[in-house]
Amino acid sequence: MNNMSALLSSYKHGWSLAQEFYTSAEVLRSEADLIWKQVWLFAGFTCELQHPGDYFTYNVFNQSAIIIRDDDGAIHAHHNTCRHRGSVICTEERGNEPTLKCPYHHWVYEKNGNLKNARLMPENFIKEDFGLHRVHVHVLEGIIFISFAREPPDFFQETRDLAPYLEPYNLDYAKVVFRDRYELDANWKLIGENFRECYHCGPVHIEYCHSVIGANLVEDRxxxxxxxxxxxxxxxxxxxxxxxxxxSGHYATRYPLRPGFQSYSLDGKPVAPPIGRHKTYDSGVVGLINYPNFWMDAVTDYIWVMRITPIDALRSVVDLTWLVDGKAEEGKDYDVDRLTEFWKITGEQDWHLCENNQRGILSERYSSGPMSPFEMDVVHFHEWYLNILRSGILKKERRGLTT
Ligand code: FES
Ligand SMILES: [Fe+2]
Known part of the structure; x- marks a missing residue:
């Protein structure tokens, strides 16, 4: 039995996880191998790739994907590693390129990953054998998910469950109006846990509780x-x-704002025109999650999405994106500061909580604590996470790969 198996069997249902889950490099290695390099990950939006050649990259551990739109509109994802001697090809996070040229010896790839040109190679060199390795890509109502796995898991149930919530937003035609990035001194799971319970909302999220009836767990909604x-x-x-x-690792719900509130804004007034096929401002809040890295909160007039990416056991990046209807015009229909202030305030409250949580867990006297009945979704998150690790380790043991 290795350390991971012992750690997994130490789990107590309904209690917070053991310290090593939030601090250990060994745990993180298992998570990388069994979760992050296997499952479907949220990468970005189709509306970020409007034109042929538009691309962005997404890096998770040592994996990097190039996600790019082709001339025929198709969206491809490739491993960002050259088939010559392995250089990273796209060094920028986003841009537009007619072809993908490796910066080292200038091998050139088509948008679909085929090798187009390899300078000064011998005549018997077969270009067709050296296309970029593919990353699996799945577009769900304008949201791009990728998987680094050789054989990714089925995504049928997620698609079936999330699509009806996403469809009215017509995300293919939405527009990114603001991006923000925070590097947090917190294990990625602490951020996930924080966004799975509102036990902390009443005392901490004054603005959020002002907008969402019942978020304080005291009012009846x-x-x-x-x-x-x-x-x-x-x-x-x-x-x-x-x-x-x-x-399962996904979740979807719709809930009301406080009567009189039409948006996630400090005064409850709309901050942008309704998105997609919404006509009025009474669609409430749509909350969607797909573990491990996709968290979306959408009101009628804007969408806020969080992408969580681990850096190491003690640090993570959160990438935040705000979207509005593609036809909305800045200055006329929305003001970026006003549109973003609600989640900037609320998010920063959470980032502090997550970092405090990590600091406290590093204490020698940290031990698992019991959850309240209002934290059952954190328990579900843990169970999803532990199940994947358990079955991954079991598979490895069966293949005789564990040390
Ligand atoms: S490593 Fe890419 S062309 Fe040489
Ligand atoms: Fe929070």
């Missing part, structure tokens, strides 16, 4: 919810909560 559901159904909006219970 049932009556407001029940009044909204028929309106949402009539407008063709998804209302069935997809619970993350039986080990």
């Amino acid at each position: 049932q009556e407001v919810l029940e009044a909204h559901i028929p309106v949402w159904i009539e407008n063709g909006l998804a209302v069935n909560t997809i619970e993350q219970t039986n080990g």
Whole structure:
């Protein structure tokens, strides 16, 4: 039995995880191999790749993917490693290139990954054998997911469950208006956990609780919810909560804002025109999650998305993106500062909590603590996570690969 197996069996249902889950490089290596390099990861949006040759990269551990739009509109994802001697090809995070030229010896690849030209190679060199290695890509209603796995898991259920919530936003035609990035001194799971419970919301998120009825766990929002559901159904909006219970890694829900609030804004007033096929401002909040790195909170007039990426056991990056309707014009229809202030305030409250949490966990006297009944989604998150590690380790043991 190795350390990971012992650690996994130390888990106590309904309690926070053991210290090593938040601090150990060995745990992180297992997570990289069994989770991050295997599952589907949120990368970005199709609307970020409007023109042929538009690309962005996404780096996870030592893997880097180039996600690029082709001349025929198709979206490809390639490993960002040259088939000659392995150089990174795209060194910039985003840009537009008619072809992908390696900066080292200038091998040139087509957008679809085929090798187009390799300078001064012998006549018997077969270009067709040296296309870029493919990264799997799956576009879900304008959201690009990738998988570094040789054989990625099925994504059917996620697609079926999340698509009805995403469809009204017409994300292919949305527009990114702001990006922000924070490097946090916190293990990636602490950020995930934080966004799976509102036990902390009442005392900490004054602005959020002002906008969302019931977020403080004291007010009863049932009556407001029940009044909204028929309106949402009539407008063709998804209302069935997809619970993350039986080990699945995705979640979807719609809930109301406080009566009188039309958006996630400090005064409750809209900050942009309704997105996609929304006509009015009464669609509430759509909350979507796909573990391990996709978290979306959308109101009628803007969408806020968080992408979590581990750096090491003690540090993570959160990439934040705000989107509006593609036809909205800055200065006329929205003001970026006003559009972003709500989640800047709320997000920064969370980043502090996550970093404090990490610092406290580093204490020699940290030990697992019991969760409240309002943290059951954190427990579900843990179970999803532990199940993947357990079955991955079991598979490895069966193949005789564990040391
Ligand atoms: S490493 Fe890319 S062309 Fe040589
Ligand atoms: Fe929070």
